[in-house]
Amino acid sequence: MKNNKLAGAAGLCLALALAACHHSAPVDGLSGGASAGLQPIPRNAPKCAQPAEGQFFPPVDATTLGFNRQRLDEAIEYGNRLLSTSIRVYRYGCLAGESQRDRYSIYVPQLMASASKTVLALSIGRAVTLGHLRVDDPIGKYLPEADAPHGALTVRQLLTQTSGLRLVLADEIAGLLSDPVQQTLEEPFWYEPGSEYMYAQNTLATLSRIVERATGRDFQEFTQQELMAPMGIQRSSWLWLRDRSGVTIAPGGLMMRPDDEARMGHLMLYSGLWNGRQLIDRGYMNDLKHGTKANPGYGYLIWTNEGDTHKGSHIGRPVPVDYPLLPGSPRDAYGAMGALGQMIIAVPSRHMVIVRNGGPGDGLSTVEGMKYKELIRLITDAVDDQKRITDPGPLTYPESAGQFDDILGYLNAFEWNLAGILLGLGQDTLPDCNLILCNGRLIVQDLANFGGDTVLQFLGVVTGSATDAMGGREYSEVIYPQKQE
Numbered sequence: 001m002k003n004n005k006l007a008g009a010a011g012l013c014l015a016l017a018l019a020a021c022h023h024s025a026p027v028d029g030l031s032g033g034a035s036a037g038l039q040p041i042p043r044n045a046p047k048c049a050q051p052a053e054g055q056f057f058p059p060v061d062a063t064t065l066g067f068n069r070q071r072l073d074e075a076i077e078y079g080n081r082l083l084s085t086s087i088r089v090y091r092y093g094c095l096a097g098e099s100q101r102d103r104y105s106i107y108v109p110q111l112m113a114s115a116s117k118t119v120l121a122l123s124i125g126r127a128v129t130l131g132h133l134r135v136d137d138p139i140g141k142y143l144p145e146a147d148a149p150h151g152a153l154t155v156r157q158l159l160t161q162t163s164g165l166r167l168v169l170a171d172e173i174a175g176l177l178s179d180p181v182q183q184t185l186e187e188p189f190w191y192e193p194g195s196e197y198m199y200a201q202n203t204l205a206t207l208s209r210i211v212e213r214a215t216g217r218d219f220q221e222f223t224q225q226e227l228m229a230p231m232g233i234q235r236s237s238w239l240w241l242r243d244r245s246g247v248t249i250a251p252g253g254l255m256m257r258p259d260d261e262a263r264m265g266h267l268m269l270y271s272g273l274w275n276g277r278q279l280i281d282r283g284y285m286n287d288l289k290h291g292t293k294a295n296p297g298y299g300y301l302i303w304t305n306e307g308d309t310h311k312g313s314h315i316g317r318p319v320p321v322d323y324p325l326l327p328g329s330p331r332d333a334y335g336a337m338g339a340l341g342q343m344i345i346a347v348p349s350r351h352m353v354i355v356r357n358g359g360p361g362d363g364l365s366t367v368e369g370m371k372y373k374e375l376i377r378l379i380t381d382a383v384d385d386q387k388r389i390t391d392p393g394p395l396t397y398p399e400s401a402g403q404f405d406d407i408l409g410y411l412n413a414f415e416w417n418l419a420g421i422l423l424g425l426g427q428d429t430l431p432d433c434n435l436i437l438c439n440g441r442l443i444v445q446d447l448a449n450f451g452g453d454t455v456l457q458f459l460g461v462v463t464g465s466a467t468d469a470m471g472g473r474e475y476s477e478v479i480y481p482q483k484q485e
Contacts, residue, residue, distance in 0.1 A: 038269065038351060040351075042066070044481050048095075059095045066091065066386075071384075072379070076099055086101060109255035115336035116240070117251050119336070125272065132211075133155060138153065139158070140152065142214055149189065161197050175202035178435065180243060186430055194294070220240055226279075230277060236467075237260055239254070239454075241454060265345070298310070298311070309321060327392040330347050330350060333347045340364060341362065
């Protein structure tokens with residue numbers, strides 16, 4: 001492992017050197033808008049090499065990393081009360097703190113829910129970097145079965161959730177139970193593409209299919225070979241479910257180990273650089289973390305704190321919420337968020353990554369759960385070597401009914417055509433696809449394929465978790481500052 005350690009240390013130094021070229025003054029967390037750039041590591045602080053395969057981020061005393069130990073412990077304890085199965089706090093590439101449950105959960109893949117979307121965006125970024133596709137390509141280039149209006153949609157519009165396609169719960173359920181790509185290509189348009197943000201699920205299956213068509217490889221195979229493996233993430237440490245059509249459930253079916261989630265967070269923190277290798281183009285990573293006019297709090301399938309307002313994650317067309325996504329946290333914070341509080345948050349101005357997994361400590365929606373937001377605020381506030389951000393005090397999220405405007409009628413349960421779609425009846429029926437027979441395959445065939453794939457992946461992660469747990473932990477190198485003579 002000596003060569004791995006040397007490579008990790010060299011890669012970290014290169015990452016920091018490149019980041020320093022783009023550094024600007026730290027943001028104070030109170031003013032809006034601009035990201036601050038990656039905070040340089042102080043000369044008197046340790047830094048940790050990026051872990052190789054089979055290694056973990058090494059633990060380092062939190063005080064040495066610039067934390068107030070008491071405030072950090074209190075923040076983690078607050079998170080424990082939210083039914084967290086894992087809370088992990090990193091600074092300068094080192095593990096500063098973790099929950100007591102992490103001693104057990106560290107080897108167990110955690111359900112990421114919609115945080116899976118961000119991994120999808122990173123996988124697409126890898127495909128873009130390798131030259132397989134471009135974000136402004138029309139999807140018809142890869143999906144020739146699409147008609148002209150749908151084919152004109154761009155990869156960027158799907159990444160930013162601004163396709164303009166109709167979005168109702170019935171369609172989302174029907175797509176999952178039939179063929180979500182075909183469902184997307186049959187949806188009528190509600191809005192001009194690029195003009196309105198709506199938090200969709202089925203449209204993202206189209207992105208994973210595009211990666212397959214562009215690369216000639218199964219989406220999961222491509223993701224493992226080109227994204228996960230170069231970061232030292234073993235195939236036996238993650239599981240990604242498929243739907244009955246065989247498409248990866250890109251918007252929410254991924255399970256990863258917490259420390260591997262942290263690798264994703266550090267890939268974001270270092271703008272796509274891992275161990276000296278630019279896995280994802282810096283320009284793509286920069287665009288990924290910035291919001292749009294349609295939603296200042298949402299980039300490429302990722303949530304960002306830079307906007308003075310943001311829109312939530314309800315089905316429909318949300319209206320703006322009049323404060324940033326993470327009140328009281330640094331404005332350059334951004335990251336993956338999934339139901340029940342699944343989070344991977346990068347904070348460049350604090351050189352931090354935060355990972356949280358677990359149960360419903362504050363309801364279903366992480367974006368709307370104020371206690372989840374407070375956890376991030378408390379953890380970032382535990383940094384003791386930068387100016388503290390003023391606590392904005394208690395805030396509330398608008399009531400769900402207040403999140404929608406002119407499409408509320410479409411959410412009426414009596415107008416859902418779920419049964420008609422699934423049985424092949426009515427105007428919204430998919431061609432050659434219903435619950436019983438889809439694309440020439442009976443549901444029993446699809447369920448057998450789905451079950452077989454799921455079982456094989458599950459057995460793989462169980463075996464991997466047991467093997468790694470019995471083998472103990474090996475850590476990447478901690479690089480301490482040299483003492484002056």
